[in-house]
Amino acid sequence: MDYKDYIKWERMPTTWCPGCAIGTIFKQTAFALADLGLPAEELTVVSGIGCSGRAAGYFNVDSVHATHGRAIPVAEGIKRANPRLKVIVFSGDGDLVGIGGNHLLHAGRRDIDLAVICVNNGIYGMTGGQMAPTTPAGEKTLTSPHGSAYAPLNIQGIITSNRRHWFARASTFHVAHLQRVIREAVERPGFAFVEVMAFCIENFGRRLGFKSGHEMLTTLKTGYKLRPGTEGLLGDGELGVVKHDS
Amino acid sequence: MKSLIMGNEAVACGALKAGMTFFAAYPITPASEIMHELADREPEIAFVHAEDEIASIHMAIGASLAGRKAMTSTSGPGMSLKQEGIGLAHMMEVPLVVVDVQRVGPSTGMPTLPAQGDILQAAHGSHGDYLPIVLSPASVEECYRYTIEAFNAAEESRSPVILLLDGYLAHLQETVDLDAIPVAVRPRTLAPLGQGRRHFTGLLAKDGVPRTKDTAYYREWYAGMKARMLEAAAHYRFYDYQKNPSSDTLIVAFGITHRVVSHLRESYSLFKPVRMFPVLEDELRAAAAEHAKIVVVEMNDGQYRGEIQKILRREVLGVSVLGGTISLKEIREQLRGL
Structure with a gap:
């Protein structure tokens, strides 16, 4: 299989802004699926609402674009109805850990066999740039004009609070690693969550003083390092996998 | 058994x-x-x-x-x-x-x-x-x-x-x-996921492609959806109409309320809609035409009465049974007071 087979080319160009991080994650997901050689008939992609939520419609497989926050329960219904399907959730941080947070807690607890790819750009981008649960403390957004007063949500902590768990943190810059962990997440039986550190130039970065998407990408290069092995939790600036299989 | x-x-x-x-x-x-x-x-x-x-x-x-x-x-x-x-x-x-x-x-x-x-x-x-x-x-x-x-x-x-x-x-x-109880069962109609490359979305879409700024298409889509729903609903015209020739009053009631007022069949005509929506317009109009008074008895403050009034375009009276307790005595008294 070729990665191009997984993309609906007739839907291009995407709705995403020039310089957006989502395209990279979308393409690496297509690479990972091609690498696994999964036929379209064995795949379903589910998204919620937001910029990342538009991804479902760009994959050349059966796909569902659900309501805000509900990608995981729709995906769980699909998986339980037809366990032969590989079900991939591709959505954003606001969708999956904000409005959909309760579903994340419980689908993780039930260890339902889903691969969840979370584009974490730390902002509500589609609605114009409001504070997300993942917005770093102190950063200014439309709804935190004096800087966010809160620490960002600890997604790793939520996922790894389940005894059996699989969590990966990747970044839009470290693409080889990103592709590898997406592949592992899809292969892993059970709930697998990939937090992809991303960015939004138009509705976040520019207000913070970044001149281009590339400049934001560079912060991922300098801000994150790959951690080998799967022992212990990832530190703030670390990318890698945390898992416990029994 | x-x-x-x-x-x-x-x-x-x-x-x-x-x-x-x-x-x-x-x-x-x-x-x-x-x-x-x-x-x-x-x-x-x-x-x-x-x-x-x-x-x-x-x-x-x-x-x-x-x-x-x-x-x-x-x-x-x-x-x-x-x-x-x-x-x-x-x-x-x-x-x-x-x-x-x-x-x-x-x-x-x-x-x-x-x-x-x-x-x-x-x-x-x-x-x-x-x-x-x-x-x-x-x-x-x-x-x-x-x-x-x-x-x-x-x-x-x-x-x-x-x-x-x-x-x-x-x-x-x-x-x-x-x-x-003999009831026919319809088979599934929707082809399941895993058949190909369809896209299901909550957005207005045509053939899986969003059409979110297309007013003309929305109107076309809405008309199609409305026609589909009404056509399907036409096969589910469930109701029960018991005419009492000696009564000039038709009581409309559904669910448990109908069970209670059914004891009044000697005094009134009774119409029980099972399909509540889309409202059974033809059937209700026909039944209403045979009566001087229409009364909806329901356990709310006139929700269905409003719907029926809208369709019949004439005054429809109501008996509201509120607060979770229903009794035939209370309904009978309210009916007498109308």
Whole structure:
């Protein structure tokens, strides 16, 4: 299989802004699926609402674009109805850990066999740039004009609070690693969550003083390092996998 | 074989008879017995006790898309939460059955005394324009029969069909021989996920491609949806009309309220709509034309009366039974006072 087979080319160009991080994650997901050689008939992609939520419609497989926050329960219904399907959730941080947070807690607890790819750009981008649960403390957004007063949500902590768990943190810059962990997440039986550190130039970065998407990408290069092995939790600036299989 | 069963159990049995193989719900009185009845049916069906009401309807949507007949059940507070999923299922054309066992609201209200206060919510609870099919059974036997018909209507209309019970009917126990109730079962119509490259979305879309700025297409799509719903609903004209030639008054009542007023058949004509929405316009007009007075008796403050008045374009009187307690004596007194 070729990665191009997984993309609906007739839907291009995407709705995403020039310089957006989502395209990279979308393409690496297509690479990972091609690498696994999964036929379209064995795949379903589910998204919620937001910029990342538009991804479902760009994959050349059966796909569902659900309501805000509900990608995981729709995906769980699909998986339980037809366990032969590989079900991939591709959505954003606001969708999956904000409005959909309760579903994340419980689908993780039930260890339902889903691969969840979370584009974490730390902002509500589609609605114009409001504070997300993942917005770093102190950063200014439309709804935190004096800087966010809160620490960002600890997604790793939520996922790894389940005894059996699989969590990966990747970044839009470290693409080889990103592709590898997406592949592992899809292969892993059970709930697998990939937090992809991303960015939004138009509705976040520019207000913070970044001149281009590339400049934001560079912060991922300098801000994150790959951690080998799967022992212990990832530190703030670390990318890698945390898992416990029994 | 005859057995003593309650309304909620009959709903579960009807769902199984209709070929339901996916059920997700969240516990809530007075609807929980539906869950209890289905909890131990795996692997015959997939059963999920979900984390909340919103999850359960969205799981049912996913399962329906993946090829299974699916159902979720709840009461008023949960029905309010499920409205998001009901809208999504209408937009994505997903067959589904949603059971709402009504109790006194708003909010937590009077847990868990029965009511019929979710009539308008059933018709208009989600945002935007849509035309749901809503059925309201009035006996344990009808709970079984119309659960099956709700699944049939869902398949035919490709939409979520709402089955309205009330706390009385849900817990009412009657002796019924379910096997002796003949109801045809419609097969699945939607090709399951995993067939190819379709895109299902809550956005206005044409052939899976969003058309979110196209007013002309929205109007075309809406007209098509409306025609589809009305055409499907036409096959589910369930009602009962008992004319009393000596009465100039027609009582319209549904669900448990109809059961109570049926004792007044010697004094009044009775019309029981089972299909609440789309409202049975022709049948109600014909029955109304034979009577000087129309009275709707319901356990809310005139929700269905307003709908009927809108259709008949004449004055419709109402008896409102509020606060969870219903008695024939009280209804009779209110009728005399009209």
